Amino acid sequence: MLNKTLERYTAITEEKLGQIVKQESGLLQNTVFDSMRYSLFSGGKRIRPALVLGFCSALGGDEKKALPFAAAIELIHTYSLIHDDLPCMDDDDMRRGRPTNHVVYGEATAVLAGDGLLNRAYEAVFSEETVELVGAKTAIEAGRVLAGAAGVYGMIGGQIIDMENEGKESSAETVNRLNELKTGALIKAAAVMGCIAAGANETQIKAAELYASCIGQAFQIIDDILDVVGDAEVFGKPIGSDADNNKTNYVTLYGLEKAREMAFELTQKAKNTLDVFEKPQFLAELADMLYERNK
């Protein structure tokens, strides 16, 4: 069931993304659309959209109403990868087996394509189509969660911390905080936006936050493990990106065995939060799948 559902979520998310960031041909600024689409359609696993759609469905909500938010969060994730890859940031030439955006389109266009995707995420939330579909109140609430998670108190804050800890030895507290913000914040926002789209109650939103926080941390731990023992790519991190810069991570902090154990326990804890949902099966299987990368 998991793979079929994931495939379907990916298909509807990509259709929506294609509507939000159209192929333009008659505009003087065509290039920026090409550049945005290059990174947007480059084989991302669409895990964040799957969380938005999965939580909405787990609550018996109408997944159509979650779709604009699923697309918006993927737009933001994609912009963050483009800016992260820039020469002045991680200076990565390859991502997902293809040259990075700035390698193909030049740095200036890559900066603007990133800006454009970030801005377009909010255009999608504010759009007449979205507001007609979900109502002004839901659009505002979901937008608030997304913007809070993407900004300087969320993901961007995490990127700053990450940069400043490059090549340093960091405390477990710093590593936790960094991951909580850099990757955790958007994962949590995805879960909560799915809940908001389905009209969830406070208890369900709290459960979703806990689930997301657990799989987010488990994901990061496994990522650190894979940087040591081999690799896979699910959440869109560049392959092996952290392996060679001596950054403190969960493996350097706790060792391989203890790290594996932590990831296992976090995955179980995530699954245990799901009993307040009507149809939790997809989310339980998703947690397992993310853990299984470990093997």
Place this chain on the structure above:
Amino acid sequence: MLNKTLERYTAITEEKLGQIVKQESGLLQNTVFDSMRYSLFSGGKRIRPALVLGFCSALGGDEKKALPFAAAIELIHTYSLIHDDLPCMDDDDMRRGRPTNHVVYGEATAVLAGDGLLNRAYEAVFSEETVELVGAKTAIEAGRVLAGAAGVYGMIGGQIIDMENEGKESSAETVNRLNELKTGALIKAAAVMGCIAAGANETQIKAAELYASCIGQAFQIIDDILDVVGDAEVFGKPIGSDADNNKTNYVTLYGLEKAREMAFELTQKAKNTLDVFEKPQFLAELADMLYERNK
């Protein structure tokens, strides 16, 4: 009256900006706040916020309700200057008499500070405080106008066109389109958001759009004139930035005298749109002030 009102608008806008982008000291990502505030409080003329507040007041609206939008548009304007100044873009070392953001904080932090300001603009629109003050419908409508103007069909689109026309001879049509998007779109959004905050009708919004489009174009023409005959800085363009790269502009297209005449006519046309507003004096004087830079 004009200067007093402008000073007051600047004061309340800057107070609001200071609340939205706080000085943080207890966070691991403090640097990004320092970097955002460095550019945010660097002597900008706050013309766009003045348009938001001025249109709201011209309609007899409650200027408190326009204030979050006045701040949001200034956040977006500021982010665009930081990214524009980057080495990979215009590569400017100085702005408003001070070293540019990346010179002080490094390129990576400057990219993230720009991203942070852009994102923070939408956080401000979505915030509980804003929504309580203006209602969900108004927040959504103003946010839609802002996001549309800031994005790839607006300002970012204009930046791409600008970049691609560097050092080329361009048609009058391209020059118009470029300016319409790069600076005109946000100026128009400012006017329209002020109207939305005051609950304007369609006729008033159309008039505001025409006013903004006229002063936007007049402003650009005068900017091009000043690049030839001397300089001043109002809308935040780097001093003399376009003078030395052989770009086609209004002066190269029409000559000094004709360009001056066009700016004068556009200013008159802007003022003529104002008779549908209750208290148009500030906006009329503002149009004159922007034109007077010419002398």
